[in-house]
Amino acid sequence: MSYLAKNYNRKKISFKYGKGSYLYSSAGKKYLDFVSGIAVNSLGHSNPKLVKTIRDQSKKLWHVSNAFQIPEGEKLAKKLCKKTFADYVMFQNSGAEATEAAIKVARRYFYSIGKPNKNRILCIKNSFHGRTLATIYASGSKKMTEGFGPKVTGFDHFKFGDHNSFKKKITNNTAAIMVETIMGEGGIKVIPDWCLRELRAICNKKKILLILDEVQCGIGRSGDFFAFEKSKVKPDIVPIAKGIGGGFPIGAVLMNKKVASAMVPGTHGSTFGGNPLAMSVGNTVMDIVSTKKFLNNVKKSSKYFLSNLNKLKEKYSSIIKEIRGRGLLIGIQLHQDQTKFIKKLMDKKLLTIRAAENVVRILPPLNVKKKEIDIALKVIDKVCSEIK
Numbered sequence: 125m126s127y128l129a130k131n132y133n134r135k136k137i138s139f140k141y142g143k144g145s146y147l148y149s150s151a152g153k154k155y156l157d158f159v160s161g162i163a164v165n166s167l168g169h170s171n172p173k174l175v176k177t178i179r180d181q182s183k184k185l186w187h188v189s190n191a192f193q194i195p196e197g198e199k200l201a202k203k204l205c206k207k208t209f210a211d212y213v214m215f216q217n218s219g220a221e222a223t224e225a226a227i228k229v230a231r232r233y234f235y236s237i238g239k240p241n242k243n244r245i246l247c248i249k250n251s252f253h254g255r256t257l258a259t260i261y262a263s264g265s266k267k268m269t270e271g272f273g274p275k276v277t278g279f280d281h282f283k284f285g286d287h288n289s290f291k292k293k294i295t296n297n298t299a300a301i302m303v304e305t306i307m308g309e310g311g312i313k314v315i316p317d318w319c320l321r322e323l324r325a326i327c328n329k330k331k332i333l334l335i336l337d338e339v340q341c342g343i344g345r346s347g348d349f350f351a352f353e354k355s356k357v358k359p360d361i362v363p364i365a366k367g368i369g370g371g372f373p374i375g376a377v378l379m380n381k382k383v384a385s386a387m388v389p390g391t392h393g394s395t396f397g398g399n400p401l402a403m404s405v406g407n408t409v410m411d412i413v414s415t416k417k418f419l420n421n422v423k424k425s426s427k428y429f430l431s432n433l434n435k436l437k438e439k440y441s442s443i444i445k446e447i448r449g450r451g452l453l454i455g456i457q458l459h460q461d462q463t464k465f466i467k468k469l470m471d472k473k474l475l476t477i478r479a480a481e482n483v484v485r486i487l488p489p490l491n492v493k494k495k496e497i498d499i500a501l502k503v504i505d506k507v508c509s510e511i512k
């Protein structure tokens with residue numbers, strides 16, 4: 125029997141080790157891992173540079189309190205700010221902590237300028253921002269909040285794509301709009317660039333903040349360092365996590381000078397957040413994934429993968445409804461429930477994961493090889509032909 129709580133419906137498989145895009149099961153089978161720990165293992169498994177970083181740093185220093193200077197964190201924060209819209213960074217340990225801290229920053233900003241009643245956050249219904257009490261209510265999902273009352277208040281919701289209801293939901297109490305630039309769990313739904321620009325314009329007009337949750341779609345996953353970059357929009361606050369640690373738990377909130385001014389000593393903290401071990405790994409990931417060459421390669425892999433998936437969509441139009449996504453955050457939306465499809469892919473040694481709206485979510489490591497994409501395409505083709 126298992127002594128782990130039953131809050132996950134786990135597949136009956138475990139892995140002994142991983143290398144690059146592959147995982148090796150305890151039963152000795154080799155799997156192509158296109159889950160990447162849900163957009164976490166951005167450089168695949170046991171990347172030599174990350175192994176070296178963690179080995180070197182672990183001999184020196186793992187953890188000190190944030191009561192002291194942490195040079196590795198200073199370095200990573202500087203890199204993130206030089207590369208993006210941000211002026212300041214606050215390190216956490218996970219995505220939910222980062223989004224929750226983003227909410228705190230937004231509220232605290234309005235408090236600091238004497239407008240404490242501006243404290244409500246406007247989010248997309250059935251989005252995903254994490255599993256803490258506040259973030260489940262931010263997500264506005266019935267399934268995630270059921271049984272966890274009393275409700276955490278301060279969140280309003282609009283339907284994805286419903287621009288009229290969205291505008292009506294902004295009140296004098298609205299502090300910020302928080303959306304995922306690309307909805308991950310929600311079914312790989314991309315917010316179009318024109319729409320991001322419109323959101324920014326509305327936020328400017330109403331003098332409210334724009335929070336773009338890039339926990340899943342950020343750190344090179346979209347082919348740009350941040351998924352919003354192509355739109356030229358500058359958000360105020362951006363929570364990140366998943367990909368930045370390459371498998372080591374790291375979260376962070378990136379913010380501009382204006383809102384960061386509210387985060388004075390004592391307003392927020394984290395015991396583990398930004399410790400030297402985590403920060404060393406983050407620095408190595410950042411050095412690799414933030415280069416133009418690396419990101420161009422993600423774009424190239426994406427183009428190849430997406431165009432071939434679209435060919436499969438034409439070939440199996442009765443099975444595949446739509447190919448979604450950007451970069452290497454890809455969704456195959458099926459006409460029917462995806463459970464059997466994912467199982468069949470796994471039987472053929474290709475690991476994928478579900479998302480809402482019958483979507484098979486595909487998240488290869490960002491340094492995936494063309495021949496690995498070819499293997500995946502072949503497996504997907506085969507499974508479609510068998511289901512037909």
Ligand SMILES: *Cc1c(COP(=O)(O)O)cnc(C)c1O
Binds near residue numbers: 254304341
């Ligand atoms: C995964 C995710 C989170 C939560 O991250 P955790 O590390 O699981 O807490 C928040 N926002 C988005 C968009 C995510 O995909």
